[in-house]
Amino acid sequence: MNVAITRPIVIDPYGTAHPCATCDARQASICNAIPDADLARLASASVGGIAKSGTTFINEGDPASAFFNVTSGIAKLYKLLPDGRRQITGFVGVGHFLGLAVSDTYSFSAEAIDTVRYCRFSRARLREILDDFPLMEQCLLKVASSELVAAQEQMLLLGRKTARERVASFLLTQSRLGSACQNPSMRFELKMTRADIGDYLGLTVETISRNMTKLRTVGAIDVADNTTIVIRDRPALEGLADGTRQGP
Template identity: 60%
Template structure:
């Protein structure tokens, strides 16, 4: 088990570019954020497991006994209302930590979108580890702060942006996902369904579909297939999205 998860960790790190050391978005990746020796120590106390597509491997409200470190695949994080309305709070991939919940229960659910492999370790064990490696704790704090900033941006989106603006913001965010420093990608391959996007942006499937075709008709994007989007007019999208982290001139 230990050796298995250890190998995953190594694979993870070797996949990541070694440049971009001083980059902002580097903090977003927990993988990059942890020293090699810490990662080894981390791997030693984890148990690796897998979740098939559709499996909810973290259930909101259940006892938050474990921390998770995704090593492969993608998952959606979401919260539900009693009548089934769903809000997706994020999509997470390799390198992401889950389970920072303070209370004794998880604050959200996590469901595998692709087959997901993750390392799991108990809270007490993490506590010990954090005591031994303050650097790890520092990094975790950075990660939490990064997510907090992202959450605030999402609040702005959900509370104040129109449908087009939300979709523009979403596409732009997707275009820089996993691109540490360089230029944003123009070709996106979405791993989520329209329903996922809708529940992430606080809209409905139909509105997502309509708005996408509208953006296509206005030549801002192309949609070669339902999973692929090509950004044709990046500047216009940025403008629509509300400047994308601009400093307000008002």
């Protein structure tokens, strides 16, 4: 169940800043396109909310009445087939903007992996903001474009890569996430379960598990406590990810 609060609590001892001014997500999100002077408008157009781990806060097929901007936590986006088969289309974190669908209903569901905080904009209010700040619309277009590129990359993975290559690719992209996109971290945490990874890569839990241990035995990675991954041999992992290098 979603618990909507009026606004994320922000410490503002001097009473001068708007919530958006001190928002952790601002740097990473489209809100950055709004100048400081106009943050009040932005703040008044949105409502804060929380989705606890495991709760679904966007439901495929529901009327798409609002847009979300994630301010903390991680969520998974997915689509379902009538018989329950699931495809996770992405994992989204801080600064991610949700709801770009043009249609009148959501084309995907979103479920919180850990506690997710977000700002919620109604369709109409966001339209007003976008009309007033064309820079924000430009920013949205950039975001959509780069997501499109990522989606195409994922199609290549799902359509043409082997299980081994998929897992290696996944670990590499995950390693590039947190670390400010530069000098990808050698050690990182997987917040999602193996089942989630499977539904993201079009594989089963067992196949994920088998290939993780395989990558470990060939010395490409190291796994600690099941969630912490250490990349031991990045070139090897990259080779395994695009088929350049065959596994032994």
